[in-house]
Structures are given as C-alpha cells and as structure tokens.
Amino acid sequence: MPPAPPSKSEDTPVRVEVEDLEVSFGATTVLHDISFQVDPGEIFVIMGPSGSGKSVLLRTLIGLLAPSKGSVTIDGQDARNPRTHEAVKSALVFQAGALFNSLSVYDNLAFYPREHRTAREAEIRKKVGETLRMLSLENAADKFPSELSGGMRKRVAIARALVMEPRLLLYDEPTSELDPVMAATISEIIGSLRAELQVTSVVVSHDRDLAQSIADRMILLEEGRIVAAGTPAEVLESSEASIQQFFHPDINVQQPRYRASLSNPPES
Amino acid sequence: MFQIAKRFLGGFGYNVALLGQVLRHLPALPRQLGRVVQYCGEIGYKTFPIVGILSFFIGAVLALQTGFALQQLGAQNFIGSIVGLSVARELAPVMTAFLLAGRVGSATTAELASMKVYQEIDALRTMHIAPEKILVLPRLVAVLLVMPLLTMFSIFIGWLGGQVVAEFVSFIGLSPNIYWRGLMDFMTAEDVTDGLVKGEIFGFFVILIACAQGLATRGGPREIGFAVTRSVVIGMIFILFTDYFITRAQI
Numbered sequence: 001m002p003p004a005p006p007s008k009s010e011d012t013p014v015r016v017e018v019e020d021l022e023v024s025f026g027a028t029t030v031l032h033d034i035s036f037q038v039d040p041g042e043i044f045v046i047m048g049p050s051g052s053g054k055s056v057l058l059r060t061l062i063g064l065l066a067p068s069k070g071s072v073t074i075d076g077q078d079a080r081n082p083r084t085h086e087a088v089k090s091a092l093v094f095q096a097g098a099l100f101n102s103l104s105v106y107d108n109l110a111f112y113p114r115e116h117r118t119a120r121e122a123e124i125r126k127k128v129g130e131t132l133r134m135l136s137l138e139n140a141a142d143k144f145p146s147e148l149s150g151g152m153r154k155r156v157a158i159a160r161a162l163v164m165e166p167r168l169l170l171y172d173e174p175t176s177e178l179d180p181v182m183a184a185t186i187s188e189i190i191g192s193l194r195a196e197l198q199v200t201s202v203v204v205s206h207d208r209d210l211a212q213s214i215a216d217r218m219i220l221l222e223e224g225r226i227v228a229a230g231t232p233a234e235v236l237e238s239s240e241a242s243i244q245q246f247f248h249p250d251i252n253v254q255q256p257r258y259r260a261s262l263s264n265p266p267e268s
Numbered sequence: 269m270f271q272i273a274k275r276f277l278g279g280f281g282y283n284v285a286l287l288g289q290v291l292r293h294l295p296a297l298p299r300q301l302g303r304v305v306q307y308c309g310e311i312g313y314k315t316f317p318i319v320g321i322l323s324f325f326i327g328a329v330l331a332l333q334t335g336f337a338l339q340q341l342g343a344q345n346f347i348g349s350i351v352g353l354s355v356a357r358e359l360a361p362v363m364t365a366f367l368l369a370g371r372v373g374s375a376t377t378a379e380l381a382s383m384k385v386y387q388e389i390d391a392l393r394t395m396h397i398a399p400e401k402i403l404v405l406p407r408l409v410a411v412l413l414v415m416p417l418l419t420m421f422s423i424f425i426g427w428l429g430g431q432v433v434a435e436f437v438s439f440i441g442l443s444p445n446i447y448w449r450g451l452m453d454f455m456t457a458e459d460v461t462d463g464l465v466k467g468e469i470f471g472f473f474v475i476l477i478a479c480a481q482g483l484a485t486r487g488g489p490r491e492i493g494f495a496v497t498r499s500v501v502i503g504m505i506f507i508l509f510t511d512y513f514i515t516r517a518q519i
Contacts, residue, residue: 059390062394063393064390064393064394082396085394085396086396089396090394091394091395092390092391092394094387094390094391096386096387098386098387098388098390098391099388099391100388100391101386101388111395112395112397115395115397115402116396116397164395
C-alpha cells in the first residue's frame with residue numbers, strides 16, 4: 001500500500017504538472033512527449049480534433065490510465081497513486097455524464113458523501129439541496145437519469161462532482177451534443193464555479209467558443225502532440241496552418257488540391 | 269492454440285486478481301451489510317422458485333427411472349436410498365449452481381457490464397470508491413450465505429419428488445414409510461454436508477466469474493450480450509470440471 005501523500009491545505013486549489021508524458025496501448029502510442037503545467041485556480045483547456053488524444057490525456061490526469069513514460073503530479077504527488085486523488089478530491093465530469101442509472105438524481109449526488117461517510121444524512125440533504133439549487137436542478141431531484149435531457153444530465157454530472165468539494169475538477173467535453181444556448185449556460189457555470197469555489201479546472205473540448213470564453217491558458221493537441229500552447233489569443237494568433245484550419249475551418253488555409261482541381265479542372 | 273491458452277490464462281489471472289482485490293476490502297465488510305442483505309434477497313427471490321420446481325422433477329424422474337429398473341428385480345425398496353444419495357451428493361448442488369449461473373450469474377454480468385460500458389465503473393473509481401468493495405464483495409458474501417439454504421431446499425424437494433413418484437406411479441407403488449426409511453438408512457449427515465460444500469464452492473465461483481466477466485467488458489453495448497453468454501458458459505464448464513475433482517476428493 002503506497003503511503004498517503006501529505007495533504008497541504010484542505011481547501012486550496014492544486015497545481016498539476018505533466019512532464020514528458022507518453023501513453024501507449026500495445027504498440028500504438030497515443031500521446032507523445034506531453035509537458036505542461038496547470039496553475040492553482042486556473043481554467044486550463046485541452047483542445048484538439050477527434051482522435052487527437054484529449055480524453056486519454058484527461059483519463060491519465062485522473063489516474064484511470066497509467067503513463068507509459070513521463071509523469072503526472074498533483075501538488076507534487078504521483079497521480080498514479082489513488083490516494084493522491086483522494087487527498088485532493090479530484091473529480092471528473094464525464095462526457096456522457098456516467099450517472100448511476102439505477103439511482104435518482106438526488107441519490108446520485110448523495111452517493112459520494114454516503115459512501116465516504118463525510119457527513120450525516122441531514123447535512124448531506126442540505127449540501128445536495130444547495131448544489132441542486134446552484135445548478136437550477138431543484139425540480140429534477142426525484143427523476144432518474146433516463147428521464148433527463150442531455151443538458152440536464154451534464155448539469156447533474158457537474159453537480160455530482162461539486163458535492164465532492166473537489167480541489168481539482170476535470171471536464172470531458174462538457175458542451176458536446178448540446179444546443180448553443182445550453183453550451184453557453186454550461187460554459188458560464190464552469191466560469192462561475194472557478195470564481196466561487198477557486199477550484200483548479202481542466203477542460204477537454206473541441207468547442208472553440210468554449211475555449212475562448214473560459215480558458216486562462218490552453219494547449220492544442222494534434223495526433224497526440226502539443227502543436228500550440230498559451231493563452232487563447234496566443235494560440236489563435238499562431239501562424240501554424242493547421243491551427244488556423246482548426247479555428248477557422250471556413251478559411252481554406254492550405255488550399256487542398258481537390259478544390260483547386262474543381263475550380264480549375266486540369267486539361268486532359 | 270497459443271492464443272486460446274493465452275486467453276485462458278489471462279481470464280484465469282483476472283479472476284485471481286479480482287479475488288485478491290475483494291479480499292483486500294474484507295475489513296470494509298461490516299459497512300456493506302446492507303448490500304449483502306439486498307443481494308441475499310435478490311439471489312433468493314430469483315432462484316428459490318425455479319430451484320423448487322426443477323428439483324422436484326429431478327427427484328421424480330430419478331425415482332421413475334430407478335423404479336422401472338428395480339421393480340423388475342423386485343428391489344423397489346432401494347429407490348429411497350438411490351434417490352437420496354444421488355440428489356444430496358450430486359444433483360442438488362450441481363443443478364442449483366447451474367440455475368444460479370443462468371439466473372443470477374447472467375443478471376450480475378449484465379449489470380456490471382452495462383455499468384462498465386456506460387462508464388459508471390469509471391465514475392466510481394473517480395469518486396475514490398472501489399467497485400470491488402461495493403459490487404463484488406457483498407455479492408460473494410451473499411451467495412455464501414444463501415447457497416447452503418438453496419442446496420438444502422433443493423435436496424429436500426428432490427427427495428419429495430422421488431417419494432411422490434414412488435408412491436403414486438402404479439408399477440412402483442412404494443409406501444412413503446419404506447421410501448423414507450430406505451433413504452434414511454443409507455444416508456449419513458456427511459452425504460448432505462458434502463453436497464452443501466459442493467454447492468458453496470460452485471456458487472462462490474459462479475458469482476466471481478460473473479463479476480469478473482462483467483467488469484472485464486470493453487467496447488460498446490453489443491459486448492454486454494457476449495459477456496453474459498461467456499459468463500454462463502464459463503460458469504457451467506467450471507461447475508462440471510470442478511465437480512469431478514471435488515467428488516474424487518470426497519469419496
């Protein structure tokens with residue numbers, strides 16, 4: 001049994017450091033030489049097209065996957081050690097919610113404090129009630145996950161994570177499959193949670209609007225490598241053609257050959 | 269051939285590792301008693317009625333077959349002892365374990381596989397809750413508590429089925445007194461406890477295999493069905509395979 005990491009303050013946000021990270025599945029390497037640092041209380045966004053390794057990176061940060069090479073540390077402690085996550089109460093908001101389908105929304109939220117016996121039932125009821133109110137979910141308490149819309153499921157997933165009182169909160173595609181209004185609401189929630197709770201947040205997304213609106217800093221992944229890093233403005237201004245293509249897909253930066261051939265068909 | 273051996277050893281290793289993880293959480297058992305009671309209820313509710321029906325007819329058919337043969341020799345008095353020994357030592361634990369694999373094992377695998385596919389297992393881990401502690405440990409304890417009752421129930425109903433046939437089928441026509449006396453004369457307490465020990469071993473490993481198959485599921489919803497089929501087939505093969513060696517050790 002690995003020793004429990006020394007806990008710093010119970011309520012300060014945490015620092016995440018990733019150094020030379022490589023993650024492989026068999027002979028396939030999904031992430032190559034990833035290095036970055038997330039400062040305490042920061043909203044850090046990991047962007048990239050589908051299949052670029054964003055979710056694998058997030059699952060490595062939370063300890064669900066082990067690095068093949070390099071290291072991930074949270075407040076200086078190895079992220080592979082489950083006790084590190086227990087100490088900082090890291091929480092992950094899954095892309096599809098990953099709510100417990102056999103439990104009501106209320107019981108989903110109360111699950112963590114009940115299992116860990118962090119509070120008595122009356123305190124749990126109060127805490128869950130407050131969290132449901134914070135995310136405008138009061139009327140959904142008795143519903144089951146199958147009865148919820150996509151946006152509500154995301155909000156319940158965020159609420160369930162918040163009940164854990166996390167110091168590190170990870171989001172996997174929080175606005176995917178949502179309409180623009182609900183996506184804007186979720187991005188507002190993420191921003192306001194940082195302001196209210198001072199939690200360190202890592203957001204994986206391919207939503208450019210979300211990244212620009214909430215990120216303090218961000219990285220752009222492509223085929224498992226970091227191709228740009230900095231503030232959203234810095235990444236946006238990068239002269240790399242692939243980045244311009246990602247942020248402005250309507251601008252034909254690279255002039256693909258097939259378009260040229262359509263406009264100027266080669267003479268036979 | 270090499271691939272099959274590799275898969276077999278991989279699966280075997282996964283079951284052993286899962287058992288090791290469950291044993292690590294044994295000190296947390298007192299806090300899982302609520303779930304143990306819940307799973308006892310589920311196992312009993314799903315299995316008791318079907319075990320009753322099946323056991324009655326197994327005892328009945330056994331009495332019919334042996335009665336037909338023995339009446340030609342004028343040795344009907346031995347029906348009770350044959351039915352008693354066969355049901356207690358062999359048929360009751362094996363058939364109960366088969367039903368457990370079909371009813372409870374399949375449902376367990378389906379539930380855990382679905383939780384795995386829909387990331388509920390990952391969600392538990394990110395909430396710092398070990399799935400082995402809350403999903404596997406209480407089930408294994410529950411089956412250890414319920415299996416002796418199920419096997420005992422199966423033994424008794426099987427004997428009863430044999431007695432009904434021995435009494436009411438015209439070409440046998442054995443009085444209940446002779447049937448039960450024959451059964452009791454040849455039976456020892458050890459015969460029943462041997463059956464109960466078998467049932468306990470089968471039940472424990474059927475549920476362990478079911479949990480392992482569920483938790484090892486990868487991919488999409490289609491895999492849930494495959495996992496359930498694998499769970500039941502492996503469970504049944506395990507029962508028949510180990511039955512031989514346990515019987516060999518008991519004789």
